[in-house]
Every structure is written in structure tokens, then in C-alpha cells.
Amino acid sequence: MTSLLTRPDHARADAARPRPLVLIATLGGVLAALGPLVVLAAVGIIGWFATDAGVHGAPRDGMRVGALVWLAGHGSGFTVLGARVTIVPLGVTAVAVWSMWRLGHRVGDSVSGHGPDADRISDGERDFTVPTAIALFFAGYAVVAVVVASLAAGATADPSVPRVLAWTFVLTALVAAPAIAVGSGRAAIWAAFTPPTVRAGAAVAGAVLSSFLVVSALVFLVSFALSFDEAATMTSRLHPSPSEAGLYALANAAFLPNAALFSGAWLLGPGFAVGGATLVSPGAVVLGPLPVVPLLAALPAAGTPAGWVGAAMVLPPLLSAVAAFRRLRRRTLPWDQVVLAGCGGGLVAGFGFALLAARAGGAAGPGRMRFVGPFVPDVLVHAVTACGVGALLGACAVVLLERRARPVRDTTAATTED
Template structure:
């Protein structure tokens, strides 16, 4: 995080050689944090969008050479495939041989968001010298540096997205430009804007203004989501490893060479977050569908013909499920109770209502956030039955806010009771125990 310069430093920076001498380090710092705001933020947004785009284009060209050594198609076609993959990561639906694909590869979207954060953080450091300094901001002076930089950053990002859509579009593919622009604004404006706020040091001034209860609830929600993502990923990996022979059999039936296997692995990594959200929906109870008329849940599994994709080996066997799978729905309650208890231990509040509200609010917020992410996990991935694949989002919302909310309340209240009365209760019981005196 870049600290804002105080008033004396800025006055010295504005009058070099008049009273206050500056070292070379101070001069370099002043120049590095006072770059022109408009070009810096705009070009930063374009770089954040163009970096992952160039990687997608390069991977598509390499994949084209690996699959058929350039015997079919053309380099321009490979580049168009890479551009369509990048557009899919930004919410654009793309038609492939007349089949509309709407599912978003969230792994690639995550990479784009990470790049936007890193570039936005650098942009924030570069423009932190603009606007009022820390003293004036603390006194209530208006500071438009971050909003203006975030808007310019999102504009540069959206321009690259629109140009890519226009160049890569064909009459057959017809990508959705409005959705690409919307996602570009979200990634550039929200993710990039937040990174600019942290990089410029403004977030360190604004966050303490937020009420402590809101920050604590957000802390509980964030920790629940991170730990739940880890649990869902572990469950997915365990299911895949236990039936790895099926995945190997699928690869052998496809007669894939090393290049095709490499591309298949990259595609699998691109949809790994989607699969993790499918696993999350399964653990919560509602489950998901892998085609019209199918369902996968802890109580029953009904499957139909599936595409030859190795990751689908992680699906459970069709039919009635073992008795213990129903108990998996206890996992989110225990996890939320653990997280809320840890936060209560680290940041104790001795009032029962405050502890309960913090745990409940954090759990409900985590449930809403998980449902929002789950909404992005599904979509159309093929023709016919595969036009509807994904978790049951509304059921996930109900189960998540209930499980996380109840778990958060129970965990927070349990640790709060221990902090208020538990230690005294234990000391009272221990003091009641009298060891027999030793007689000489």
C-alpha cells in the first residue's frame, strides 16, 4: 500500500531548491507517484485486458499446431478461437457450429480478475500523488482521484473488449457485445477500482470509517467463503481421484495425443472453479444438473448420456446414495460455527446480541455471496440436453444462508459463553476438587 504524502512533503516537492532540499529518493518517489492520471489509468485498463487476451491467443495458436501440425484451418482461425475463449471468460455467449455456448470458464475469468487487480494496484501507486494529501482527506476534503482513475481504467478495459468482439465476430459465432461490455465494466471498475484504492492508499483512510460491526461481519463472511471453497475443492479432488480410472479410460477412448491431452488439461483447469461450485452445491444438499432431466444430489443421482470429458469421472454413481452422504449437509454448519468461533476468539465481544448478530450476519452474507458465484457456474455447454447444466442456484441460496447463518450464530455464542462464563465455571469446578493431604 502506498502512503499518501503529507502536506510538508508536498510543499517541499513543489518548491525544489527553495528552503527544503530533497534527496534523490524523495524525488524519485514524487515522480513515481505523480504520473499523469488520465493516460496512466486508461492505458492500465487496456493492459489489464490485453495481457490475458494475448495469452489466450498464444495458447490457441500453440494448440492449433499441436493438434494437427497446422494441417487444418489457418492461423487466423486459431486466433479467433483464442479470442472467443477470452470473450467467454467475460460473459459473452458464442455459437460453435450452430450451438450456443453460454457457460463461463470461471478459471479464466479469475485470471483476468487477478491481472486487473495487479495492474490496478500499480496504477493506484502511480497516481497516489494526485488529489488532496492524507491530512486534507482526513479533514473531509473531497478526493476524486480513485473514482476518476477507476472510470478511466474501466473505459480502457472496455475498449479492448469491444475491439476484440468486433474483430473476432463472425456471422456464425456472433458474440454478445453488451455482456462483454458489462463484464469489462465490472472487472475494470470494481476489481480494478478496488485495487486502485488500495494501491493509492485511500482504502487505508476509508476503511476505518466503516462501522466495526460491518467489518467484523465481512471478516466472518470472507473466511467462511475461503474455507468453504477449500472444502469443496478437496471434495472434488477426492471424488476425481477415487474414480481416476474412468477419466483415464475416457482419454484412451478419445485417442488423444500429448498435445490434445495438454489442451484438455488447460480446459479442465479453466472450468475447475465451475466444478468446485458444483461440488459446493452437492455438499450443501440441493445438488446440480448435468443435462435436462438429470440430477446429482446427496439423496439420489439420475444421469443420462454424458460427453466424453475426463472431469465428469468425479460424478457419483447413478442410483440411491449411501446413508452417510445425507450427513454431508452438516459440513457447512460446522464450518460456519468454526469460523465464527475463531473470529469471536480473536475479536471478542462480550454482549450476547452482538456476538450472535456478527455470526449470523457473516453467515448470511457468505450464503448470498456463494449463491451469486453459483449463479455464474452453469449454462449451456452443448446441444440438446446439455443446454442446461449447472447447480440449482435458488436452492443453494436457501441452504447456504440457513446453514451458514445457523452455524455462525452457534459458533459465536458458544465462544462468547466460554469467554464470559466458561473460564469461571472451569475454575469453580477445579477449585472444588481437593486432593487428599499426605500424612507423614
């Protein structure tokens, strides 16, 4: 009877044995790719049936459209009536990023038992668990991307496989790799060896960039809400059915992150273009004929904006100062490291926004619509300057408050001793 109540040693050994790293990481990459892909394929089938009740074509046509949208979210581009469209629906990319992070974190948690433990890593033992998992995750994701691109390719679409692989590599490096490192616990170990100034600067960069993106999105949403009647009029010109209107709204929603980045470029000053020889900035608005896209209703009227509109350019440095102040005021660092962390974090945040803005534009159609997006070189200069100077001012405010509070603490301590 005791043999039935006591677990055999080999069973305990099998339970303690970690699952294969190759299988976990590769399967994680495959599932991270398939999750959004299946959802978009389902939406494509629903859209195919909703538009003409399935009279024309077959369900696979709807699935193919969903696959092309998924590929477009990975920078593939596609061809419509002979015109190359390279603008990326960053809303689809955001869903892919979320899927990568969730699955990457789970992969990291599953492989945390592989490799040396924390004490052996601290002693300097090499640990290839996370790099191996990242490489296998990328391989699984890339295989799905190549297969989907091959199946969805055709004379009327022609997605670019090299661009998809390049985007997959970048997303893996920027999203999946940190998720696996955090989930496995290695990130916490590595962070312990990072200088405090670098950690503080990274916190400032994240706070400045996230706050600026949120405010940019809010500015666009307010502008769109004020022009909602015009957006509804644009949609009514197409005479869509209720189901078609819903699908069209969903397609526009895929470009909301692009619109938020356009808004951020406008707040910084350089602005953006919505076609060749156009300009949308706080100082001037030059427009031409525009496609019937409801999101474009948020554009300001052509001409010279009112003088008070230029005051919006104060927001980026002000937000940067507030974000840096909030991140640095509770950190016990010398004054020079506080200033360095604030300024460095602001510069990194400005550079990061410029990179995002560079991915927000592209060709949106033939002719003049081949030029849509922020003016990236000018945005880079303005973003680095505004965020860097603003974060520096926030760090200086922390130093000044600390120095002003120090005599009060010294006086209080002396009184207590007496």
C-alpha cells in the first residue's frame, strides 16, 4: 500500500525536468503569429459575406484579404490596381506587438528553469537560455510569415517577403526579446548590474515617450470629434450598407496609431504631408484633393492657422519636463546623475518618437498620394530638442527642490539632537 501512496523517484524526476526549450520557444513564436492572423482571417470572411452575402468569390477570398492585412501590419505593402501601397496600418502592428509580448512572456516563464540559476549567473557563468529562446521564437514566427506571404501572393497583391522578415526581426528584438527576458527572470538579474543612472534614464525615456504619445492621440481624437459631422458625410458618399459601414470604420481604426503619430509631428512643429506638395503644420496648412477617408476629416482647414495654434508646440517640452520630474523626484542620486538621466532619457525618447514617425507614413496610392507621412528629418531634430530640453528642465527642478529641502532637513535634525 505504501508503494501506491509514495511517488516513485523517477516520477518526481520527470515532473522536475523542464520542458524542451526548442519546442517551447518555437511553438511560442508560431502561436504569437497565428493569434492575430486567425482573427483577421475571420474578420475577412465576415466582411466577404457581409458585403454581398457571398454571391461573388469564395470564403478563401476573405481569408486572403485578412492575411494581406496581417502582412501589411508587418510592413509587406501590397498592390491595388497597379498602385503600390506601403503605408503600414500600425493598429494591426499594435495587435501583433501585444501578441508577441504575451506569448514571449509565457515562453520566458516556461524556460526560466533552463540554464544556470541566479547565483551561478552572478558568479559570471555564461547563460545562453534567453538568446536561444529569442532565436527560436523568431524562427517560428518567421516561418508562419513566409508561408502566409507565399499563400497570399498573387498578381494583384504581391506582398514583399523581405520586408515582412525585416519587420519580424525588429519586432522580435524590440518586443519578444524583452518579454522573454522579463518572463524568465533574467532581466531582473541583468538590471542589478546596470548603473543607477542608466536605469533612471530608461525610466525617464519611457515616461516621456508614453506621455507624448498619449497626448498626441488625445489631440487627434479631439480634432476628429470636432469634425465628426464631416467624417460622417464622407462615409455617406460611398453609400455603404450598415455592415459595410462597420467594416469601413474598422479599416479606418487600423490607422489610428498612424494618425496619433501624425498629430505628434504636428505638435512638434514640422508637421506632415497628405500628398505631394502639401503641408499640415501649426504655421501653415496646404492641402490638395484628398481621398474619401473619414480620418482625414480631422485635418485643419487650408490656410494660415490662428496665432494661438502655435502655442500647442509648448506641449512636448512641457510634457517631457513633467514626466522627467515625476520619474526622478524619488530617486536617491547625486545631482549630476539626476541631470544626466533626465537629459539622456529625453534625448532617447525624442529619437524613439522619430523612429515611430518614420514608420507611420508611406505610399497610400498612385500619383501625389505616394507621399504621405511626417517629415522625418525635421521631426527628429524637433523631437530630440523638445524632449531633451524639457526633460533636462524637469531634472533641474528636481535638483533645485532637493537643495531647497536639504537645509530644512538639516535644521530639523539639529533641533531633534538638541
